[in-house]
Amino acid sequence: MRCVAHILNLIVQYGIKDASVSVDRVRGAVRYIRASPSRLTKSNQRVKEEMIDSKAQLCLDVPTRWNSTYIMLKVAEKYERAFESYLRDDHNFFLDLTAGDGVPTFDDWDIVRRVIKVLEPFCHLTLKVSGSLHVTSHSLFEVLTDVHCLFYGWQDCGDLEIISMTSKMREKYNKYWGEGNKINMLVYLAVIFDPRCKMSFFDFVVNLLFPNVANDIMKMIDKELHCLFNEYSSNAERIQLFEGRSSSLTNICSSMEIDHPRFPILAQMARDILATPISTVASESAFSTGGHVLDSFKSSLTPLMVEALVCTQDWLRKSNDAINLEDYVDELQTMEDDLSKIPEEQEDVSRLSMPLSSMFEAQEET
Structure with a gap:
């Protein structure tokens, strides 16, 4: 299974490709101000003069950090007036940006606001699937449903720029998750073993997302569940080991009223399936922490x-x-x-x- 956070990142990057010039200009302005403490001091003075009520610090995006472009743009957009004031007072600022991607214009900031609006829900979705201290395997199906609803809502938003961006995102989305019968079976099984969803919810969402192949998916999942159950049932030693651990845990924690599982085979299946990570963000972040510091x-x-x-x-x-x-x-x-x-x-x-x-x-x- 491919990292879900990586796929979301590819979808977003493909969608905002046309806005890359405006994003690059804002990035250049942020990079110039962050290049020295004196420039940061001048920038903070402009923020006070413009009476901008925000304590967020300007930050650059980095390739190894998901959602960093959204964070950079969201903070920079708050200081739009401060950037304009800085541009009037510092001629070197103008020369430096002109030699690069150019100075952010009114149209650039307008595009940036649209990009922020589109990226915000994807930022929340990425955080949802990137957790390392809780179960995330069931979240992928929720992400598919949320993204599907987002695309459906943006089709009729009336903003041609947003419609153009999200249409390209949908194209990339369909490449990875457009065909329901080719999605990893663990995604479906995790939803079924989620006690909040189970088979009824799964049936409803499959018919919503993949109406043309919904019956085939349901038959495939039914067959897969029976095969998986039979495999776990045939592994007697594994089940006995699990029952022994459960009994020991029950005896030790009897005061907490932890009961022996009624369905030990299903319990073990749920443990294995729900424990499957759907993102490599946590492990990759551990290796890149030193580079951030x-x-x-x-x-x-x-x-x-x-x-x-x-x-x-x-x-x-x-x-x-x-x-x-x-x-x-x-x-x-x-x-x-x-x-x-x-x-x-x-x-x-x-x-x-x-x-x-x-x-x-x-x-x-x-």
Whole structure:
């Protein structure tokens, strides 16, 4: 089974290909401002002058991070007036962008707003299938249904630009998920073993998404379920092992009223099927975390500092309580003032303060 998040990414990228010029221009403007602290300071001054009520930080998209283009555009669009003010005051800004993809125009920002509108639901869908701490196998069928409904609604939205983008997305969608009888059987089985859905819901959605082959799919699934059940039933040792574990668990946790499963074979089938991951985002993110921390702007960090930043990032993400940046601004400022007084031989330690601030800002955006 291919990674669902990758397929969604391909669908989105294919759909916004025509808007790539406008996206590139906004990306160039963000890259210029983020290139130095002085430019960021000037940009923040323009934000205050324009009375823009947003604390989100400008960010660049990266190829290894899903939905990063949407996040970049969503933040940049809030600061449209600040970009225009910066352009009037800084001639180098104009020259730098002109030498590249060009300066974002009114039409570019209008296209960007349409792109944001289209990308937003796909961002939520990607997050839904990319979880690593809960079951996701049943989510793929929900994604197919949601995307189908999105395309159906956008057909009559009246906006020709959005209709054009979503038509191309639908073309790519049909390439991977357009034929119901060619979709991996685990997708269907996971929906059936979801106690909220079961066979009745599955029958309804299959007839909605694939009316021409719905009867064939239902017959195929019925046959597959019987074959799978027979295979699990014939494996007596596996079932006995499962029953033994269940009995032990029942004895240990009797105070919690955990009962022995009424249908041990079906229970084992559900465990195996629902545990199937449909996305490789979690594993790939684990290998790319270091690249996000140690980039071209922080290339002189020592291994100790990189380890501290990665661990702190994990702790922040693991926390169940939302972190409010305003509660920590004074504390961070005091910390930075104290670190600035540290002698030069301890200068490497002081580099920890800025990345920590950036982490809290990133956490606030999330």
